[in-house]
Amino acid sequence: KKARYAALRDEPSVTKDGKKVTLMINAGLRDDALAIGLSGAEGIGLFRTEFQFLISATLPQRERQQRFYREVLDAAGDKPVVFRTIDVGGDKALPYLKHVSDEEENPALGWRALRLALDQEGLMKAQARALLEAAAGRNLNVMFPMVSEPWEFDAAKQVFETQLEYLASRKKQLPSRIRYGAMLEVPALAEVLDVLLPKIDFLSIGTNDLTQFLFAADRADPRLAERYDWLSPAILRFIRRVVLACREHKVDLAVCGEMGGRTLEALALMGIGIDRLSITPAAVGAVKAMVRSTNMADVEGFIEELLSNPTANFRQEISNWASKQGV
Ligand code: PEP
Ligand code: MG
Numbered sequence: 001k002k003a004r005y006a007a008l009r010d011e012p013s014v015t016k017d018g019k020k021v022t023l024m025i026n027a028g029l030r031d032d033a034l035a036i037g038l039s040g041a042e043g044i045g046l047f048r049t050e051f052q053f054l055i056s057a058t059l060p061q062r063e064r065q066q067r068f069y070r071e072v073l074d075a076a077g078d079k080p081v082v083f084r085t086i087d088v089g090g091d092k093a094l095p096y097l098k099h100v101s102d103e104e105e106n107p108a109l110g111w112r113a114l115r116l117a118l119d120q121e122g123l124m125k126a127q128a129r130a131l132l133e134a135a136a137g138r139n140l141n142v143m144f145p146m147v148s149e150p151w152e153f154d155a156a157k158q159v160f161e162t163q164l165e166y167l168a169s170r171k172k173q174l175p176s177r178i179r180y181g182a183m184l185e186v187p188a189l190a191e192v193l194d195v196l197l198p199k200i201d202f203l204s205i206g207t208n209d210l211t212q213f214l215f216a217a218d219r220a221d222p223r224l225a226e227r228y229d230w231l232s233p234a235i236l237r238f239i240r241r242v243v244l245a246c247r248e249h250k251v252d253l254a255v256c257g258e259m260g261g262r263t264l265e266a267l268a269l270m271g272i273g274i275d276r277l278s279i280t281p282a283a284v285g286a287v288k289a290m291v292r293s294t295n296m297a298d299v300e301g302f303i304e305e306l307l308s309n310p311t312a313n314f315r316q317e318i319s320n321w322a323s324k325q326g327v
Pocket of ligand 1: 046048185209256258
């Protein structure tokens with residue numbers, strides 16, 4: 001199988017009926033960018049910038065961040081990179097920032113990600129400047145994690161715009177184009193997409209956190225792993241509504257959680273209209289093979305029917321259908 005996937009590296013990710021499904025990778029270390037070439041992915045759909053902070057003994061200063069981001073862009077070459085701003089706090093504590101690792105009863109629901117970054121404005125400003133400088137003369141895609149309300153997106157974007165104005169006033173070279181996106185991982189945000197979508201350039205669904213919040217089930221607790229399923233009517237219907245809203249507002253939508261890296265899950269996501277996945281590099285071969293053996297119209301019809309039958313065993317049904325189709 002490995003050899004078969006490797007042979008697909010340079011083949012396009014299109015279905016039998018000619019529908020493109022863009023496959024990108026999730027990354028966080030500099031060398032991960034090399035995986036783009038090796039895996040045959042079309043870019044980095046989620047670059048977890050907090051890795052640099054987590055593996056560092058001291059707070060990475062702005063220059064160090066900037067150098068790192070530039071190296072990532074260099075390694076990615078002409079392929080796009082979506083930088084997610086720092087997602088620490090909760091269980092990803094930074095030992096050198098004492099106040100960021102204070103104990104919390106519910107760290108996943110706590111002072112983390114964009115909430116923390118907006119409160120610790122120095123942290124966010126430094127990162128914004130580092131990203132803007134690193135992308136001088138190139139495209140910059142920035143994504144904010146754990147947006148719960150549209151105003152948080154506005155506030156985060158403003159931090160970047162202020163830094164941009166500063167750089168412009170100093171006659172520094174600016175990025176050629178900047179796109180700002182939000183992650184959808186807090187369910188409440190899905191109820192105000194009519195407010196959010198006109199503001200943003202793209203949306204990316206983080207299914208790891210989204211599932212944990214939808215099911216109120218800790219993503220790190222193995223005792224709960226069997227309690228909910230990515231292939232459930234609740235999740236698929238939820239994401240389906242987000243797809244429809246994004247279509248209406250003509251906003252690019254991707255899924256960047258681990259869900260998209262599993263073949264059956266990726267198939268179900270295609271069935272509800274997702275055509276852009278950012279996944280773990282090791283999964284690109286298998287997912288591309290699935291895409292290339294699938295007929296998009298058929299999977300859409302199948303999933304649509306399944307969604308109207310929420311008492312069915314979704315995993316079983318989808319698995320049966322996939323084997324019958326030779327997917
Ligand atoms: C997610 O929550 O699905 C996600 C992609 O981000 P992380 O796993 O880093 O929280
Ligand atoms: Mg997340």
